[in-house]
Structure formats: C-alpha cells, structure tokens
Amino acid sequence: xxxxxxxxxxxxxxxxxxxxxxxxxxxxxxxxxxxxxxxxxxxxxxxxxxxxxxxxxxxxxxxxxxxxxxxxxxxxxxxxxxxxxxxxxxxxxxxxxxxxxxxxxxxxxxxxxxxxxxxxxxxxxxxxxxxxxxxxxxxxxxxxxxx
Numbered sequence: 001x002x003x004x005x006x007x008x009x010x011x012x013x014x015x016x017x018x019x020x021x022x023x024x025x026x027x028x029x030x031x032x033x034x035x036x037x038x039x040x041x042x043x044x045x046x047x048x049x050x051x052x053x054x055x056x057x058x059x060x061x062x063x064x065x066x067x068x069x070x071x072x073x074x075x076x077x078x079x080x081x082x083x084x085x086x087x088x089x090x091x092x093x094x095x096x097x098x099x100x101x102x103x104x105x106x107x108x109x110x111x112x113x114x115x116x117x118x119x120x121x122x123x124x125x126x127x128x129x130x131x132x133x134x135x136x137x138x139x140x141x142x143x144x145x146x147x
Contacts, residue, residue, distance in 0.1 A: 011064075012059070012060070015059075015060035015063050015064055016060065018060070018063050019055060019056070019060055019063055022063070022072060022076065023052075025072065025073050025076055026048075026051060026052065026055070026076055026080065027048055028073075029073065029076050029077050029080045030044070030047055030048040030051050030080050031044055031048065032077075033047075033077075033080055033081055033084050034047050034048070034084075037084065037088075047084065047087055050083065050087055051080055051083050054083055054086075062079050095113075095116070095117040097109050097112055097113065098112060104145065107135065107137065107145065108145050110129065110133060111125060111129065111142060111145055111146055112146075114128055114129070115146060122142075122143065122146060125142075125146075126139060126142055129142065
C-alpha cells in the first residue's frame with residue numbers, strides 16, 4: 001500500500017516537472033492560438049491562465065496521456081486548441097437554431113441568428129439582412145418570420 005502511494009507521488013512529481021519544463025511551450029502555443037483567434041493582449045493572458053489552470057486541475061492528465069507519437073509541442077497545440085474551444089464556449093455559450101427556423105429555411109435561420117445569437121434589435125437585423133445578404137423581403141414578411 002505504501003509503495004503504491006509512493007509511486008503515485010513519484011509519478012505526480014514527474015508530471016509536475018514535465019509541466020514546469022513545458023511551460024514555455026504551453027505559453028508559446030497559447031499565445032499563437034490567441035493571436036490566430038484575434039484575442040486582445042489581456043484576453044490572451046486570461047486564456048494562458050485558463051490553459052495552465054486546466055492542466056493543473058486535471059492532475060496533469062493531459063501530460064500523462066502524451067504517448068510520444070508526435071512532438072510534445074504538436075501534441076500541446078492540439079490540446080490547447082481544444083481548450084480554446086472550451087474557453088470560447090464558456091464565454092459565448094453554444095448557440096443552435098430552433099427547429100422552427102430550420103423548417104422555415106435559410107432566411108429564417110439567418111434572421112434568428114442575427115436576433116438571438118448576435119443580440120440585434122429587429123431594425124438592426126432588418127438592415128443587416130438588406131445590406132449584407134441582399135434580402136428583398138418586405139419588413140412585414142420578415143416581422144412575421146421573426147415571430
């Protein structure tokens with residue numbers, strides 16, 4: 001029993017050491033993904049903190065799962081990208097169109113997206129539909145579709 005506990009502590013210490021030695025790569029990859037997704041400097045710092053915290057809170061399971069089939073940096077790029085998707089989902093939520101909008105077609109989907117996902121008022125959505133999507137439907141038709 002004491003031997004398995006000692007092995008667990010040794011493995012955790014080894015994973016902590018791997019984490020500390022990999023921290024510059026984790027930061028580099030986090031900043032790359034933040035830059036690619038146009039996060040501000042402060043958001044990039046927050047994202048790096050979230051990545052580090054997620055790895056630590058997961059008891060370094062991400063690092064323990066590394067099998068060496070690629071370079072550690074390549075593996076970390078995939079892991080950090082997945083963590084970025086979770087970060088965005090947590091910040092923005094996950095939006096899906098309603099079944100009614102799907103039944104009514106692409107125009108209804110676009111209108112619902114502008115109204116509910118993007119939070120536009122009806123007038124703003126109407127203007128966006130006309131300007132960006134060359135929608136020629138009347139205001140009344142779009143109001144009916146919105147309701």
